[in-house]
Amino acid sequence: MLHRRARTATSPKRTHRSRHPYIFKSLVHCGICGRKMQGQHSHGVAYYRCRFPQEYALANKVDHPRNVIMREDVLIKPLDTWLVQGFGPLHRRHTIATLLDQAHTDMPPAAAVTPEGPSVAECDAKLSRYRAALDAGADPAVVAGWIAETQAERQRAAQRHQAPAEEEARTPARLSEDQIITAVEELGDLVDALRDAEPEHKLEVYRSLGLHLSYDPETQTVRASVDLAAHRWDSVRVRGGT
Missing domain, CATH: 1.10.287 (Helix Hairpins)
Incomplete structure (x- = not known):
């Protein structure tokens, strides 16, 4: 036994790959407490779970269920469809126009200069x-x-x-028109890669998009956002539709 243990200890360590790759690893947040939801598998199906001990909920004055669970596979197709609709070749021009319009709308009005005393x-x-x-x-x-x-x-x-x-x-610097167009084009190229990406590679694409997912257990809705000039788009319905 000692000989076998010594031989095992001196043998090179193997790198163990995860048996169950999580497509949205570290991207899904609980819509109630804001914490990242942890991945787990049950009967071959991937889930994301937020456990919030009762004492934590009381201490932080948060009305939080003991477990918040979201199934992974029901989100993949609606999410990819939403991304393609926003950044696919047929919709990029509309997305760019929408972002430019939002950029102009969100600009704060010039403040009126009124004297408030001597200079x-x-x-x-x-x-x-x-x-x-x-x-x-x-x-x-x-x-x-x-x-x-x-x-x-x-x-x-x-x-x-x-x-x-x-x-x-x-005040954060706003993207110029050329920067918005360039960013949308780059995001569009990443979205195109989702179509042929294997499940274990989808995570890399989502992270490159700056994707953030927030799950609301009451409405069973995931709010998805892409990090681009602090703009946020519509929600993704988990149960069918987008």
Whole structure:
């Protein structure tokens, strides 16, 4: 027995492949808690399951069933059909036009510029005059009050000037028309690969698409989204249709 164990320990390790490839591995999220659903097989059928212990649900104030289960095979065909409809050669022009229209619609309107007090330059000019008055013999107590008030106004003016720049920095850059067209064309090429892809290779295509799936157990609906300029499209019905 010791000899056999020693021989086994020194033998090269084999790389074990998964017996059951999951087509949507790490892509399906529970629509209730947002966590990734784990794959499991039962009687040769792949499922995705979200287990949420009762104590976690109570601690996080989430009304969550003990088990949320979604069957894999009922989603493949509707999902692929939805992707082809959006990115196939016959529909790409419509998808590009829709995205461009959304990009223009989602642009925030230009904010009306209304004066809310003196500017930084105006405050600096006031402070210079007050210091000159102080040098000329004005009452120091009175001038000190003017300076304190103007310094507070200057600080508010500086904050107003800084706020638009910070807001612009937080706003994600939008894709240009050429970038949207290029992205849709590239996604279309990936979608075309789904038709001939083996089940174990579909996952690679879905990940390349930036696919995100969220399963709602109450309506038995999966909301599918592709990562492109933060746009989201329609839902995919699990029970027939799209």
